[in-house]
Amino acid sequence: MNRAVIRISVLTLAAWHATYKLMNMQTCPYCKEKIYSNALVCRYCKRELPDPTRPRMRSMHWAPAVLATAIIVTGSAFIAYEFLKERRNWVDRG
Numbered sequence: 001m002n003r004a005v006i007r008i009s010v011l012t013l014a015a016w017h018a019t020y021k022l023m024n025m026q027t028c029p030y031c032k033e034k035i036y037s038n039a040l041v042c043r044y045c046k047r048e049l050p051d052p053t054r055p056r057m058r059s060m061h062w063a064p065a066v067l068a069t070a071i072i073v074t075g076s077a078f079i080a081y082e083f084l085k086e087r088r089n090w091v092d093r094g
Contacts, residue, residue: 024037031045041048050056 025034026037028035028042030047033044
């Protein structure tokens, strides 16, 4: 009888673990609602969820912004330097 109880408890534990794994929740990346981790489509916003096994590409959208900022700052510094140099010439002449 002791073996039967152990077998039942092991089977119950395995079933509980499988159920818990299915019931594990995650957050939808689009609507931020809690959904099941094995869901393919969000039940709230009806959008297809990204495949978790596919590696994500890192975003490179910041590179043009950094380049534009560097150009603007460099250009502004150059214009300010040239203005102050010319102003010094005006003061020396007058």
